Amino acid sequence: MTAPLLSLRGIAKSYGAVEALKGVDFDVAAGEVLALCGDNGAGKSSLVKILSGAHPPSAGRMLLRGEEVRFASPDEALRRGIATIYQDLAVAPRLSVAQNVFLGSELTRRVLGIPLLDKRRMAEQARGFLARLAVSLPDMDQPVERLSGGQRQAVAISRALRWDAGIIIMDEPTAALGVKETAQVLDLIRRLHAEGRTVILVSHAMADVAAVATRVVVLKAGRKVAERPVEGLSADALAHLVMTGGAA
Numbered sequence: 001m002t003a004p005l006l007s008l009r010g011i012a013k014s015y016g017a018v019e020a021l022k023g024v025d026f027d028v029a030a031g032e033v034l035a036l037c038g039d040n041g042a043g044k045s046s047l048v049k050i051l052s053g054a055h056p057p058s059a060g061r062m063l064l065r066g067e068e069v070r071f072a073s074p075d076e077a078l079r080r081g082i083a084t085i086y087q088d089l090a091v092a093p094r095l096s097v098a099q100n101v102f103l104g105s106e107l108t109r110r111v112l113g114i115p116l117l118d119k120r121r122m123a124e125q126a127r128g129f130l131a132r133l134a135v136s137l138p139d140m141d142q143p144v145e146r147l148s149g150g151q152r153q154a155v156a157i158s159r160a161l162r163w164d165a166g167i168i169i170m171d172e173p174t175a176a177l178g179v180k181e182t183a184q185v186l187d188l189i190r191r192l193h194a195e196g197r198t199v200i201l202v203s204h205a206m207a208d209v210a211a212v213a214t215r216v217v218v219l220k221a222g223r224k225v226a227e228r229p230v231e232g233l234s235a236d237a238l239a240h241l242v243m244t245g246g247a248a
């Protein structure tokens with residue numbers, strides 16, 4: 001048997017006296033869209049921060065393809081193929097589309113031995129990543145602050161594609177979006193899934209979960225209370241699962 005792509009074992013997180021996570025175990029298989037659900041304060045974002053390298057766990061182990069990993073920073077997680085997209089700090093608003101996609105990993109070319117930013121190649125590649133997401137923007141040089149929320153998410157996801165991240169984590173990607181933009185983000189997730197990438201989606205929107213997730217893990221007060229395939233579950237059934245943890 002091959003090891004799961006990602007395994008969490010006994011993951012706990014305390015902030016002072018607050019126990020946000022109390023020993024969470026689950027596996028993530030390659031290529032699934034795993035929804036992480038639960039009420040406010042259940043521990044979802046705490047778990048995302050651990051997966052993304054932003055926070056160390058207080059206890060527990062994380063295994064990537066069966067090998068234990070500890071991330072000292074989000075950059076380290078990114079280098080290991082785990083990209084996280086936060087709703088609010090997903091993009092740098094003043095920077096251009098291409099600059100955002102290549103933030104911290106700019107492409108350069110050498111002129112007389114001197115490295116210069118290769119703006120043309122970055123714009124071309126940024127356009128290519130967006131095309132894979134079926135998003136076309138007229139201008140790679142325009143600041144991201146002029147884009148819609150859905151387009152910004154596409155830019156943030158393009159950054160994950162630039163790193164060729166196999167695991168893309170999204171924390172409430174549609175929370176601040178309107179109906180049309182939400183539909184666009186769900187379409188982005190479907191495209192990542194079709195490319196064989198693994199998505200971990202934190203969401204309160206059960207309609208979104210029903211539409212794109214393959215499996216759901218429910219957290220409640222820092223513990224996993226349910227875990228099951230999403231196929232055949234309506235948004236209402238998912239909401240019930242989150243509320244009751246699957247108890248009849």
Ligand SMILES: Nc1ncnc2c1ncn2[C@@H]1O[C@H](COP(=O)(O)OP(=O)(O)OP(=O)(O)O)[C@@H](O)[C@H]1O
Nearest residue numbers: 015018019020038039040041042043044045046047
């Ligand atoms: N930096 C922090 N310092 C202290 N307590 C924190 C911190 N971050 C989270 N907590 C606490 O940990 C618990 C879990 O919070 P977390 O943000 O992980 O929940 P969540 O499931 O993401 O909630 P929401 O749905 O509201 O985003 C909460 O009780 C919260 O108040």
Ligand SMILES: [Mg+2]
Nearest residue numbers: 044045046171
């Ligand atoms: Mg949260």
